[in-house]
Amino acid sequence: MTADPFGLHRVLDELPVLPQAAVRLDTRPSLWPDEVRVRVQRLNLDAASFRQLERRQGGDGERVRAEVLEIVRTRGKMQNPETGSGGMLVGVVEEVGPLSPLGLSVGDRVATLVSLTLTPLVVEDGLAGWDGRSEQVPCDGYAILFGRSMAARLPDDLPADLALAVLDVCGAPALTSRVVTTYDAPRVLVIGAGGKSGSLSLAAARESGAGRLVGVVPHEAEAQALRRSGLADDVLVVDARDPVALRDAMGAAGGPADVTVVCVDVPGCEGGAVLATADGGTVVFFSMATSFPAAALGAEGLVADVTMLVGNGYVPGHADLALELVRRHAGVRALFESRL
Secondary structure (H helix, E strand, O other), X not given: OOOOOOOHHHEOOOOOOOHHHOOOEOOOOOOOOOOEEEEEEEEEEOHHHHHHHHHHOOOOHHHHHHHHHHHHHHHOOOOOOOOOOOEEEEEEEEEEOOOOOOOOOOXXXXXXXXXXXXXXXXXXXXXXXXXXXXXXXXXXXXXXXXXXXXXXXXXXXXXXXXHHHHHHXXXXXXXXXXXXXXXXXXXXXXXXXXXXXXXXXXXXXXXXXXXXXXXXXXXXXXXXXXXXXXXXXXXXXXXXXXXXXXXXXXXXXXXXXXXXXXXXXXXXXXXXXXXXEEEEEEEEEOOXXXXXHHHHHHHHHOOOOOEEEEOOOOOOOHHHHHHHHHHHOHHHHHHHHHHO
């Protein structure tokens, strides 16, 4: 078999599917000519996946660690079978195929900007340095990048764990910026505003001409941190899974949003996001916990004239934009560092 830039040559399923949809990937370390092998130093599990694993295992870190190891062993990649999501990784390039178009060199320290759900991965240390209680996972192993892939060299001016956390969600602020610029000084609502993608989305919306920024968080402790950051004009403490409560809170705060960005890592927020958005507005779903049938059918049932977008994690220039937002906005950096 010849190499395919999308990694089809690494799929071990009988039926032809893309690597992300595959049950198992070929993880052999020898490279096809357009591939790159990375020595993995750290995995960053996406928030929805980690929270689901944590709930499933009752908060037992050892059992979470064992389940992640089993997923990687059986699938040849990190893809949570419940959420379908994975995360990303940081590592050092250890071999580059002669036909690789990625522009990487041996020794480059990089973060992958494609999901672990389609990245061949082998863990060689049993995740011995991880207690199973955080999204960032110290790891020794290797991963394979295909010809059609993306990786960013880690910046020298930011700590590696901070840069990894930022790059993990860099698609959110980029798409938020793109959407906000299509409106004239829009009212922007960010659900999950105290988190990683939420805080970056607030900063991106501010720089892109938002007229008023509203951040929703579930607890007063998060609200206090968000207020200190100065990223939002209004901070609301609401359970976003309660659509009526969210609608009423937005009404009391001045009315529905023109743009709503959903960044929470729990299911059940689709109806509230739609109700909190004005007719003619846009809802952007970044959470892997989103039920897209619930969003689509819910909007139909509410007779809501809103455009709904799926944040796919890639917008040209997304990595540089996210890193610059952290450099320019002390409030964003403070929220990130409080979570590391």
